[in-house]
Amino acid sequence: MTFEISSAARSRRSGAIVSSPARRWIWRAVFVFALVWMAAHFITLGALKWGPPVRHDATVLGQMIAVAAFPLLFLLAFGTRNPLRGGIIAGVVGVVALLAVLLHS
Amino acid sequence: MQDTLRTRMGWLHAWVGFAAGLLLFCVFASGCLAVFDTELTRWLQPEASPQTEAFSPQSLDHVLPAVHDLLVQGEKPFITLPSRRDPYLRLEHHDGHEFLTVPYNPKTGERLTVRATAGGTFFYDLHYTMRSGVYGETLVAFVGLALLLTIGSGIIIHLKGLVSDLMLLRPFAARLRAWLDVHVVAAVVFLPFILLMAYSGTFIRARTLFPPVSYLASIENAFRTSVPSTPRRPEKSAVSIPPSFPPLAPLVAEAERTIGAGQTGYILFQPQNILISRTDASGPLLTREHVDFSAEDGHVLRHVLLPGAITHTEQVLKGLHYARWTGVGMRWLYFISGAMGAVMFASGSIIFLMKRRRQSGERLMFRIAEGLAIGSIVGLPLGTLAFFWANRLLPVALHDRPLAEGHVFLAVWVLSAVSGMVWSLLGRPFQGWKIQLFCLAGLGLFLTPLDVATRPGVTFFHVPTVFAATDLVAFFLALVSFQMARRL
Amino acid sequence: MTIILCTFLWSLFLLLQACHEPKMLRFARIQKPAWLQRAAGGRFVLPLVALVLCFAERASTAIPVWVATFSIAALLVALGWAGLARYRELLITAADVRTVGLGKE
Known part of the structure; x- marks a missing residue:
């Protein structure tokens, strides 16, 4: 919050027009969407590796987790005050899911 | 506008909700009609009177010539056995959009002269594909994800008043206030239903969004198939269809010995097999357990029942979503809940427009x-x-x-x-x-x-x-x- | 039958719950009845009885029936409470008009 207040005050002092945060939120939402979508995709792919041995069950489990994780992760990443922190959370989950696809024997 | 969690979630709720809400209104409205698909088919075929005679398994054999004709045409026909919901014997097949159905007298097996209709399953197809095939299916699954997002953001916005405003409906207040109350009551009170439908519906169609293959591989395949590298192989020869099927009554009796008395619901015909499947009305677990018979001489081939905890979870989710296990009372509860879901989207869209009319009208x-x-x-x-x-x-x-x-x-x-x-x-x-x-x-x-x-x-x-x-x-x-x- | 009974029990519970919500009482312009103070905790038995009824009828479908009847009951109470509030509003307005009229005389 301190960051927002100080930046708004700075813009007011300098006479610049304070832009609506909505424009920033659009880009943030797009960025978070891309990260979270990839994480959900890697979870589905990874389930075939670390999930149950039967392919059908593994696919179903992966999709169950992906569908549940997508909104939770999106809201978590979009909800953080600091956009970078949100991106890091979604990114880390995506990287872990990717590593599970690549490294699981 | 300040950059707080509530404003961010409010922005997300409004825009994602409006963009997806217009389609989700159609999905929920058609879904609550699809709950009564069998009943609507009966309304749409008024020549079949509401009451008829009791079922006799011998009547099934009179339907077989029509089954044979459909198989020859390359369709996958199936017979729906009479139930408490629908007393008629029905021969059905999928025409690419809906299940076309012809009723038969359940005692004599005589075909009833009724009008051809798309029937109640028209709304079922509309519900999950918007009558646009796999593209529609993908779109509906995608807005299902958007719905989950909207629900989550809505809960965060409304967290403080979730219990105290649960039943607060002020229809005679100022217009915006009244619509907001309608939206909140429809959404919060029916939240368990809406959440269940959103999750199970998206999961059922998840293969369109999250296929178990890499997107890169899919794109590569798409390019590979577009290049005509090798000459096309000749079409696979058609599977022979036996000239006549064995009598069905003994097969149904045999299947009931395995599945349970009165638990058989469908008889699906394939060129080489006859599958007698458990009725969907037997419970919320949509097992689709079936006993397979040879189409030549009617001997038992196998009994198929998928095991495993994950499969059962999938079956429960499907069972709860399709609501085919329900009686009349529960079906009405599904209908009302679906209708309230549609009210939620309609009121949400109206609020979105009302709030912006003065500034951006x-x-x-x-x-x-x-x-x-x-x-x-x-x-x-x-x-x-x-x-x-x-x-x-x-x-x-x-x-x-x-x-x-x-x-x-x-x-x-x-x-x-x-x-x-x-x-x-x-x-x-x-x-x-x-x-x-x-x-x-x-x-x-x-x-x-x-x-x-x-x-x-x-x-x-x-x-x-x-x-x-x-x-x-x-x-x-x-x-x-x-x-x-x-x-x- | 179970559905009707459960809806009734839920409605009763939610009605009592509404009588405990200051916002709802203000909206309907009514005061909390004194006897409700003594039966404050007792109302929570009603949903449990409804749940037992659902399980007694069919265990595999008990939870969906229980939750669905809650929603219907809440809708009924919301509509009923809105009607009550409107009635009370008109009643009070009419009484005010009469008082003003008598005052003028």
């Missing part, structure tokens, strides 16, 4: 958005009622009648969307809302007289009351539309 994008809202919120019910009218008014001998009914539905929906858009672009959106709501009220109000006038052997007191229930729901919709048009 003159903008082109706003007018287009309002036109789309009219086309969705009033257009879909209009198209639905037009579908019912078409079913009764189109000539019975019309060629490709089920398709014609679908075309009437689509034409009225498109007309409603175009007219809504025109009124909105002309800067008179209220006129657009009003005219269409009055049209909706008229179509709903006169559906009962139409039903009485065009139903052969009409009787007012009979059980079950599929005709009376359909007419009453249309009448109720007419009253609500009339009241809304009057108050605009």
Whole structure:
């Protein structure tokens, strides 16, 4: 919050027009969407590796987790005050899911 | 606007909710009709009287020649056995959109002369594909994800008043306040249902969004198949269909010994096999357990029941979503909950437009958005009622009648969307809302007289009351539309 | 039958719950009845009885029926409470008009 207040005050002092945060939120939402979508995709792919041995069950489990994780992760990443922190959370989950696809024997 | 969690979530809720909400309104409205698909099919085939004789398994053999014809045409026919929901024996097959159905007398196996119709499954297809095949399916699954996001953000926004405002409905307050209350009551009170439907529905169609193959591989495959590298192999030779099938009554009895007495629901025919499957009404676990018989001599081939905790979880989710296990009472609860889901989207879209009308009412994008809202919120019910009218008014001998009914539905929906858009672009959106709501009220109000006038052997007191229930729901919709048009 | 009974029990519970919500009481312009103070905790028995009824009928479908009847009951109470509030509002307005009229005389 301190960051927002100080930046708004700075813009007011300098006479610049304070832009609506909505424009920033659009880009943030797009960025978070891309990260979270990839994480959900890697979870589905990874389930075939670390999930149950039967392919059908593994696919179903992966999709169950992906569908549940997508909104939770999106809201978590979009909800953080600091956009970078949100991106890091979604990114880390995506990287872990990717590593599970690549490294699981 | 300050950058806080609540404002961020409010922004997400409003925009994602409006963008997906117009389609989700159609999904929920058609879904709550699809819950009564069998009953609606009975309304749409009024020649089959509400009550009929008791089922005799010997009648099944009279359906076999028609089954054979369908198999020769390359269809996958199946017989639905009589149940408490529907006393007729039905031969069905999927035409790419809906399950076309022909009723047979359950005692004699005699084919009933009824009109060809798309039937209640028209709304089932509309519900999950918007009649656009795999593209529609993907889109509906995608808006399902958007719904999950909207629900999550809505809960965060409304967390403080979640319990205290649970039943706070102020219809006589200021307009925006009243619509907000309608939205909150519809959403919060029916949250368990909406959440379950959103999750299970998205999961059921998840293969379109999250396929178990890498996107890169899919793209590579798409390019690879587009290049004609090798000459096409000749078509696989057609599987031979036996000239006659074994008697079905002993097969049903045998299947009941495995599945349980009175638990058989469908008989699916394949060129080499006959699958007798468990009825979906047996419980919330949609196992689709089946016993397979040889189509040549009727000996048992196998008993298929998928095991495992994950499969069972999947079956429970499907069972709860499809609601085929429910009795009449629970079916009505599903219907009302679905209708309230549709009310939630409609009220949400209206609030979105109301909040922005003063500031952006003159903008082109706003007018287009309002036109789309009219086309969705009033257009879909209009198209639905037009579908019912078409079913009764189109000539019975019309060629490709089920398709014609679908075309009437689509034409009225498109007309409603175009007219809504025109009124909105002309800067008179209220006129657009009003005219269409009055049209909706008229179509709903006169559906009962139409039903009485065009139903052969009409009787007012009979059980079950599929005709009376359909007419009453249309009448109720007419009253609500009339009241809304009057108050605009 | 179970559905009707459960809806009734839920409605009763939610009605009592509404009587405990200051916001709902203010909206309907009514005061909390004194006897409700003594039966404050007792209302929570009603949903449990409804749940037992659902399980007694069919265990595999008990939870969906229980939750669905809650939603219907809440809708019924919301509609009923809105009607009550409107009635009370009109009643009080009429009484005010009468008082003003008498005052003028």
